[in-house]
Amino acid sequence: MVRNRWLILANVSVGTFMATLDGSIANVALPTISEQMDTPVHVVQWVLTAYLLTICATLPIMGKISDIFGRSRVYNYGFLLFVFGSALCALSVTLPMLIVSRVLQALGASCLMTNSQAIVAEAFPANERGRAMGITGTTVSLGSLSGPALGGVLVGQLGWPSIFWINVPIGIIGFIAGLFLLPKGERKPRTEPFDYTGSGLFMAGMVLFLFILSNGQDLGWLSAATLAGGFGSIALLVMFYRVEKRTKHPMLDFSLYRNRTFAIGNVTAMLSFVSLFCMNVMMPFYMQNLLGFTPEQTGYTMMIYPLTMAVIAPLSGWLSDRIGPNLLTTAGLAMNALAFALLNTLTADESAWLIGLHLVLFGVGGGLFQSPNNASVMSAVPRQQLGTAGGLNALVRNVGMVMGIAISVSLYTTVLGRYGAVPESAEADAAMLAALHTVFWTAAGICLAALAVSARRLRTKGTLEEQQRA
Known part of the structure; x- marks a missing residue:
């Protein structure tokens, strides 16, 4: 048992939070960057796209490199690369420089993401792993979903470079702490060629x-x-x-997917993130364009989801250590499907507190699902493949995010275009509501598909440790 495992978890949580936060914090800065650099918004969008594409393209590769050269070493170098890329982003005076800097930042984020769960899984025994994964799952959600609110405050008060400068001192502290906290281990001899x-x-x-x-x-x-x-x-x-x-x-061992627990966990995770990002993208449209909320109101209301998840996920992880992940993961997906169905009851005149109650349901469902699912996936693979498994787990999460964004935006614009209503009219409001409901019903269907896959786990009984022995 690793004696300083909770300090290791704290260090890993900082890196995970930073890496996921920067996937969404730049959203609110795009109009400002576009204006200051005199560049169209559709071109500035590459500040986001370059980051996300780089992470998705390199996660399994970083996982394989980590299995060969050591997870702690690659993770800590990822901190340095992320800090270097963040500083270059803040110093960028042209868009090409900013995009290249975002690619460097994303490479560091990939090192952090692919190893965070593997380091935690290696440091914690099976009877504590669910609780630890609950905390890492919380940091992923907090990072992914609190970016717009935090970014809005920083851009408004300090300018767009501040969203990148904030990473530098935190990353340096994380790197120094990692030198002392993370398991050292001996460097593995490179006995196999890189693919x-x-x-x-x-x-x-x-x-x-x-x-x-x-x-x-x-x-x-x-x-x-x-x-x-x-x-x-x-x-x-x-x-x-x-x-x-x-x-x-x-580079990618497909035999991992012969493991039923690993395969089900990955499929359900991807489908879950596809559906959740349909909500994450569309709810701001609903609140600002239909209900007339300010960006600040929208940001603070959206924060209810990750904050609820921050409470539920560790409790769910603790519970999964005792009763196993199967019932919890399935219940979480069922809760999310119900939440999507209830979103379709919303009208063009709702209060912020009612929207918040709906988002609480998503937080409960996400918290019930994410922690036990992550613990289940990481406990299902051999120790020497934890890096590869962590990379794949992060990959399906990021691919799910991209697919959720693409599906929701495409459905929304397609349905809205069919109405051809005059802007700022009652017909336009009805068209927008119909488009939103189409997205939410689709997301509910995706969530039910994930539920059907996850329900196959209910055939396996017992705690996580007992399932491992089986």
């Missing part, structure tokens, strides 16, 4: 797939560019799968 071919195919296929998914609405879903990019990305990913099945030392 450059597989890594290259994966990066090319994943970046092209997510780019088309994110920009298909602007390009046109049936345009030649979208169809060519879509088929091209599928071809690259199929080639990647074939290479990985034949190579002796693959």
